Amino acid sequence: MQQVYKGKTKDVFSLENGNYLLKFKDDVTGTDGVFDPGANTVGLSIEGMGNAGLRLSTYFFEMLQKNGVKSHFVKSDLTNNTMEVLPATFFGKGVEVICRYKAVGSFMRRYGMYAKEGQDLNAYVEVTLKDDERGDPLIIKDCLALLNILNENEYESLKSQTQNICNMIKEELAKFGCVLYDIKLEFGRNNGQVILIDELSAGNMRVYKDGKIVEPLDLVKIVLGK
Numbered sequence: 001m002q003q004v005y006k007g008k009t010k011d012v013f014s015l016e017n018g019n020y021l022l023k024f025k026d027d028v029t030g031t032d033g034v035f036d037p038g039a040n041t042v043g044l045s046i047e048g049m050g051n052a053g054l055r056l057s058t059y060f061f062e063m064l065q066k067n068g069v070k071s072h073f074v075k076s077d078l079t080n081n082t083m084e085v086l087p088a089t090f091f092g093k094g095v096e097v098i099c100r101y102k103a104v105g106s107f108m109r110r111y112g113m114y115a116k117e118g119q120d121l122n123a124y125v126e127v128t129l130k131d132d133e134r135g136d137p138l139i140i141k142d143c144l145a146l147l148n149i150l151n152e153n154e155y156e157s158l159k160s161q162t163q164n165i166c167n168m169i170k171e172e173l174a175k176f177g178c179v180l181y182d183i184k185l186e187f188g189r190n191n192g193q194v195i196l197i198d199e200l201s202a203g204n205m206r207v208y209k210d211g212k213i214v215e216p217l218d219l220v221k222i223v224l225g226k
Contacts, residue, residue, distance in 0.1 A: 009053070009203060015084070019074060022083045024050035028203045028216060050081045052220040053201030057083065059224060060169060060200035069165060071196040072188070088188030088197050092149035094130035095139070095186070097158060099123055099166040102181040104206060123163045127155075157194040158187050165196060173207060176222050178214060181206040 001021065005012040009028060013021040026049045054076055061073035072085040100107055100121040108117055127144065128136045141155045150158070162185055170180040183205040186198035198204075202216035214222065 009050075010199065018087060020085050020087060022085060022199070024054045024081045024083070024199070024201075026050045046217060049203065049216060051078065052217055053199060053203055054078060054081055054083060055224055056220050057199040057201045060172070063172060064165060064168065064196070064200075067168060069161070069168075069196065070190075070193060072190065083199075085197070086190055086195075088190045088195060090130075090188055091144075091154070092129070092147070095144075095149065096128045096130055096136065097162050097185045097187060098126045098128065098182055099162050099185065100126065100182045101166075101170065102179075102208075104181050107182075123166060125159050125162050127158075154189075154194050161187070161194065161196065169200070169205075173223070177209055178219070178222060179208045181208055 001013045004014050009025055011023040015021055026045045028049055058076040072088050074084040076083045103115040103119045128138050144150050145152055166183055173180050187194050188197045202219040207214045207219050
């Protein structure tokens with residue numbers, strides 16, 4: 001096993017069988033010690049967050065798998081905070097896909113002149129480049145194709161899958177009295193297919209319950225009961 005990438009919230013190792021191993025860490029994204037799933041820097045470390053993120057990711061990946069959604073998920077080792085995944089290539093140097101149900105966070109910072117905090121956004125999909133130096137800039141479909149990051153068919157697949165996946169996660173969270181405001185996904189290519197990759201942890205989504213934001217560890221307790 002060899003380390004091939006050191007990330008903000010996970011480290012990646014190559015396995016002899018051709019798959020990869022994701023090692024979940026306790027770091028989460030945010031700014032000045034405040035959790036923000038849309039941030040592109042590590043803002044704080046929460047003890048137990050790595051294991052909690054892995055458990056919730058496993059829960060959602062297994063749920064999606066039962067509903068016929070293709071992803072890179074193979075299996076998890078909760079004792080060692082690791083997940084085995086299929087190999088996948090990035091679009092360009094990596095893109096992130098945000099599905100928004102409510103206006104909050106960076107959406108309000110950009111469009112606050114026109115939007116109202118908390119207004120419905122109807123599973124609006126945004127794509128950003130993974131580029132810390134430039135603040136993970138937004139990019140539209142035409143530019144993605146123009147720069148040969150992904151083609152139009154891949155974009156339509158990515159968008160359709162995002163809304164389908166996020167609607168399933170939203171409905172699942174609603175069973176626990178939780179409201180999904182937004183969520184960040186990643187996709188890659190595997191054998192010519194666009195598939196879901198990365199994680200589905202509480203650190204990648206903004207969730208509210210009874211009108212108040214749910215902290216990541218609290219969300220895990222609500223959904224998994226521990």
